[in-house]
Amino acid sequence: MVLLIVGASLLMPPVAGIFLLDGTVFGIPFLIFYIFAVWLALIIGAAILAKPLGRMDYRPQRNVSSDTDH
Amino acid sequence: MLSTDILLFACLGYVALLFAVAFIVDRRTRTNPMRWLQSPIVYTLSISVYCTSWTFYGAVGSAARNGLEFITIYLGPTLVFVGWWWLLRKLVRIGRAHRITSIADLISSRYGKSPSLAVLVTVIAVIATTPYIALQLQSVTRSYQVIAGEVDEVTTAFWVAAGMALFTILFGTRNLDANERHHGVVSAIALEAIVKLLALIAVGIFAVYGVSDGFGDIFADVPEEFIRGTEGVFGPRWVAITFLSATAIICLPRQFQVTVVENIKESHLTTASWLFPLYLFGMTLFIMPIAIVGTKVMPAGANPDLYVLTLPLAENRHELALLAFLGGFSSATSMVIVAAIAVSTMVSNHIVMPVALRLLPGDHPVSGDVRNLLLVSRRFSIAAILGLGFLYFQGSGGSDALAAIGLIAFVGVAQFLPSLVGGIFWRGATQKGALVGLIIGFVLWAYTFFLPSFGGELLLTQDVLKNGPWGIELLRPQALFGLAGMDPLVHAVFWSVGMNAMSFVLISSLTRPNDLERLQSTLFVDVYRSSGGGTSRTNVGTADSEDLFVLAQRILGTEPARRLFDEMAAQQGTDAGLPHATDAVIARLERELAGSIGAASAHAMVTRIAGQESVGITELIDIADETQELIETSRQLAEKSAELEHAAQQLRNANERLKALDAQKDEFLSQVSHELRTPMTSIRSFSDILVSDDNLSSDERDRFVAIIQNESLRLTRLLDELLDMSRLEAGTVSLELERIEVNQAVTGAIDAVSGMTRNKNVGVRVAPAAEGTLIRANDDRLRQVLINILSNAVKYNTAAMPTIRIVSTVKNDKVWIDIVDNGGGVTRAESSMIFEKFARGARADRDQGAGLGLPISRAIMRAMNGDLTIEFARDGTSFFRLSLGRVK
Numbered sequence: 001m002v003l004l005i006v007g008a009s010l011l012m013p014p015v016a017g018i019f020l021l022d023g024t025v026f027g028i029p030f031l032i033f034y035i036f037a038v039w040l041a042l043i044i045g046a047a048i049l050a051k052p053l054g055r056m057d058y059r060p061q062r063n064v065s066s067d068t069d070h
Numbered sequence: 071m072l073s074t075d076i077l078l079f080a081c082l083g084y085v086a087l088l089f090a091v092a093f094i095v096d097r098r099t100r101t102n103p104m105r106w107l108q109s110p111i112v113y114t115l116s117i118s119v120y121c122t123s124w125t126f127y128g129a130v131g132s133a134a135r136n137g138l139e140f141i142t143i144y145l146g147p148t149l150v151f152v153g154w155w156w157l158l159r160k161l162v163r164i165g166r167a168h169r170i171t172s173i174a175d176l177i178s179s180r181y182g183k184s185p186s187l188a189v190l191v192t193v194i195a196v197i198a199t200t201p202y203i204a205l206q207l208q209s210v211t212r213s214y215q216v217i218a219g220e221v222d223e224v225t226t227a228f229w230v231a232a233g234m235a236l237f238t239i240l241f242g243t244r245n246l247d248a249n250e251r252h253h254g255v256v257s258a259i260a261l262e263a264i265v266k267l268l269a270l271i272a273v274g275i276f277a278v279y280g281v282s283d284g285f286g287d288i289f290a291d292v293p294e295e296f297i298r299g300t301e302g303v304f305g306p307r308w309v310a311i312t313f314l315s316a317t318a319i320i321c322l323p324r325q326f327q328v329t330v331v332e333n334i335k336e337s338h339l340t341t342a343s344w345l346f347p348l349y350l351f352g353m354t355l356f357i358m359p360i361a362i363v364g365t366k367v368m369p370a371g372a373n374p375d376l377y378v379l380t381l382p383l384a385e386n387r388h389e390l391a392l393l394a395f396l397g398g399f400s401s402a403t404s405m406v407i408v409a410a411i412a413v414s415t416m417v418s419n420h421i422v423m424p425v426a427l428r429l430l431p432g433d434h435p436v437s438g439d440v441r442n443l444l445l446v447s448r449r450f451s452i453a454a455i456l457g458l459g460f461l462y463f464q465g466s467g468g469s470d471a472l473a474a475i476g477l478i479a480f481v482g483v484a485q486f487l488p489s490l491v492g493g494i495f496w497r498g499a500t501q502k503g504a505l506v507g508l509i510i511g512f513v514l515w516a517y518t519f520f521l522p523s524f525g526g527e528l529l530l531t532q533d534v535l536k537n538g539p540w541g542i543e544l545l546r547p548q549a550l551f552g553l554a555g556m557d558p559l560v561h562a563v564f565w566s567v568g569m570n571a572m573s574f575v576l577i578s579s580l581t582r583p584n585d586l587e588r589l590q591s592t593l594f595v596d597v598y599r600s601s602g603g604g605t606s607r608t609n610v611g612t613a614d615s616e617d618l619f620v621l622a623q624r625i626l627g628t629e630p631a632r633r634l635f636d637e638m639a640a641q642q643g644t645d646a647g648l649p650h651a652t653d654a655v656i657a658r659l660e661r662e663l664a665g666s667i668g669a670a671s672a673h674a675m676v677t678r679i680a681g682q683e684s685v686g687i688t689e690l691i692d693i694a695d696e697t698q699e700l701i702e703t704s705r706q707l708a709e710k711s712a713e714l715e716h717a718a719q720q721l722r723n724a725n726e727r728l729k730a731l732d733a734q735k736d737e738f739l740s741q742v743s744h745e746l747r748t749p750m751t752s753i754r755s756f757s758d759i760l761v762s763d764d765n766l767s768s769d770e771r772d773r774f775v776a777i778i779q780n781e782s783l784r785l786t787r788l789l790d791e792l793l794d795m796s797r798l799e800a801g802t803v804s805l806e807l808e809r810i811e812v813n814q815a816v817t818g819a820i821d822a823v824s825g826m827t828r829n830k831n832v833g834v835r836v837a838p839a840a841e842g843t844l845i846r847a848n849d850d851r852l853r854q855v856l857i858n859i860l861s862n863a864v865k866y867n868t869a870a871m872p873t874i875r876i877v878s879t880v881k882n883d884k885v886w887i888d889i890v891d892n893g894g895g896v897t898r899a900e901s902s903m904i905f906e907k908f909a910r911g912a913r914a915d916r917d918q919g920a921g922l923g924l925p926i927s928r929a930i931m932r933a934m935n936g937d938l939t940i941e942f943a944r945d946g947t948s949f950f951r952l953s954l955g956r957v958k
Binding site: 001002003004005006007008011012013014016022024026027028029031032035036039040042043044045046047049050 | 145154156286297304305308312355
């Protein structure tokens with residue numbers, strides 16, 4: 001949820017408008033560089049957050065009455 | 071030039087490879103599931119069915135036309151996966167718990183297994199998917215044309231559609247798997263995902279380093295407008311498309327199919343939450359460079375939608391062009407296959423099945439007939455959907471911009487969003503709200519976006535588009551209610567999704583759900599809490615297991631039905647034969663059937679046999695649980711506060727006692743000092759006289775000294791008594807108890823005071839207890855008490871003929887020694903304070919003792935596990951009673 005809010009605010013107007021700058025980074029226009037950098041940061045953030053949530057599997061119940069959720 | 075033969079050969083070879091993969095995996099999963107196939111990576115790759123030929127070819131075209139705007143198509147899904155994947159997780163959990171087969175099934179199931187909702191969603195899905203499929207056909211055809219030269223567009227498209235339909239039918243409808251999973255198709259799609267990613271990256275690297283000289287060279291002289299687009303980035307379109315793509319990743323039927331229905335493990339989603347955005351990242355990385363290089367290198371008038379293919383061709387890199395073609399082919403086929411499976415499932419479950427239910431002969435059921443019908447209808451649906459796509463393609467003649475067609479589909483499926491998200495998070499959402507919202511959204515979408523996209527050739531004429539129907543300007547499709555000057559896309563999103571959501575919320579708030587709806591809403595919204603998610607049912611009618619078995623056979627086929635019923639019978643403990651048609655069995659059956667034919671149809675079929683369903687007690691309890699929990703919590707809170715109140719009361723009481731004790735202590739201290747002060751004063755004054763007056767006679771001197779001695783003795787006695795008293799009260803003295811003969815103890819005490827009695831002429835009479843009555847006491851201390859009381863009785867007796875009576879009686883396990891005198895006794899009022907320290911009876915005068923005798927006596931008696939009390943005889947006279955434990 002944090003990533004959604006951070007990502008959306010960084011990539012949507014009006015905040016994104018701040019980064020409408022001229023110039024280049026490593027020969028890449030700043031705007032393109034900015035969007036891809038934020039994107040990559042979001043992916044890394046998600047990968048870090050995904051780790052601790054690893055075990056959460058759900059086995060569909062076989063028995064109507066006796067099974068309980070774990 | 072790449073020869074047509076090589077192209078065809080490569081194409082067919084590739085298709086054969088896909089067939090082989092799907093076939094082998096399908097076979098292997100039955101016998102011996104392959105581990106790696108069930109890995110999160112395959113799952114993530116299958117989600118990338120999101121990237122169609124629209125991405126592969128269209129993104130470059132879009133970048134060439136509108137600059138960076140194309141990237142929003144991928145930012146939306148990225149945001150959903152990195153930030154809102156628990157929405158997907160909830161969908162997956164619901165999907166597994168309720169055997170959901172499609173998005174139409176989910177929505178209808180949530181809103182009380184409503185058949186009409188299922189039909190509505192299916193219709194919208196078909197209409198929205200058709201142009202999308204046409205788009206894929208178009209891109210494959212065009213790319214084929216580019217390489218093979220001028221061939222008949224329609225024929226090519228027809229064969230492409232036919233080939234895809236064949237593949238889908240072969241691997242998408244092999245069986246009616248209980249959970250509608252298609253392992254073969256999924257692995258083929260995963261393979262295609264790799265091919266299209268590699269192809270696009272290969273072309274990208276070629277564009278950057280083969281044609282140009284690195285990124286710096288590419289971006290060196292690109293005008294700012296090319297990157298930002300003519301209308302500038304970060305405008306309303308930017309936001310609208312990001313929103314739409316975020317919606318699409320949830321609501322597109324094919325995305326729902328791969329993300330929810332084909333999901334094997336919930337935990338795969340955690341991997342997909344970052345891996346899928348990474349895949350999209352890789353797909354888009356080279357789009358902009360290819361678009362820039364393409365624009366520079368290709369002649370003016372070349373279709374930018376095909377730069378990915380034409381760029382390598384123009385540079386004479388045929389093998390790269392072939393790879394690019396296969397990449398585009400992959401992205402088109404994977405989308406078409408999954409979309410066809412998803413939509414055909416909806417069509418056959420929600421449109422064909424209900425109709426068939428009415429038409430099928432109910433009285434001559436044949437095993438597996440429904441199943442066969444379903445398979446056939448699914449196959450026909452697939453063919454029909456691809457046919458529709460083909461017709462659309464032929465009819466529209468191919469729109470020039472691929473992206474525009476894709477966006478039409480996006481806005482169409484975005485209509486599902488309010489009902490879907492509202493349905494799984496908002497318990498108050500109702501069937502009527504969802505129906506009205508969907509209809510309004512759908513109509514507005516068609517009116518403001520879908521029909522105008524035909525440019526005046528379908529239903530809406532040019533004139534209507536320009537001036538509104540019947541010349542009413544207010545109703546112009548692209549400036550509805552005077553909302554002019556907006557981008558058509560933003561305009562359509564605003565009206566359709568906005569009105570959809572608003573009416574959904576409004577109608578839901580105004581209507582009340584029926585019982586089944588209420589139950590389903592609780593099961594869906596609280597899917598993590600409920601005990602496994604099955605809707606069990608209580609039936610009004612009675613069901614015959616034989617009928618149920620026949621029904622199961624018709625839908626599942628003989629063998630699977632037999633297995634299911636055997637399992638249920640085993641659970642009931644029945645060795646042979648069919649299980650009893652309990653509510654649980656019926657519910658289980660309905661759920662199993664729902665996995666094949668959807669919740670609404672399964673519900674209808676089972677209801678035909680088992681009778682009308684009424685929401686069962688357990689469900690009501692489940693719903694009530696929520697309330698119950700609240701009540702329980704508040705009850706616990708009340709209990710807690712009562713406990714606190716109680717504790718506070720105890721504290722207050724303790725405080726009161728402490729205060730009283732404190733006051734007693736102060737009182738005691740002042741009394742003690744007072745008692746000490748009297749003898750001290752006289753000692754001091756007499757000693758003063760002795761010291762200062764030399765003229766005292768020796769008589770006087772002796773008298774004074776005697777007084778001082780007396781007072782000192784009294785002081786010492788007082789201090790001894792105080793000390794004794796405090797020791798006894800603190801319980802620090804432990805008295806040694808022994809067996810004593812009562813009568814002996816009494817006699818001893820009387821002997822001790824005999825001097826006094828004789829002096830005062832007091833008559834003592836004794837009524838002894840039975841011979842040999844033993845008590846447990848300390849001899850000396852008991853004697854001390856007896857003497858104390860006897861001497862009191864002697865001292866304060868003012869009667870003319872003073873007598874004392876000592877009566878010993880045995881009462882149960884106690885022995886009473888009553889000491890009665892005729893001295894007048896005490897009043898009841900006095901009796902309460904007679905044991906207080908320093909209290910003196912009314913008859914006592916100032917000099918006779920300090921008033922500690924009785925308190926000490928009582929303390930001694932209590933230390934011997936007995937007591938000393940004042941009792942009143944019937945005539946009102948008082949007497950002392952010593953009670954002690956008797957030894958038997």
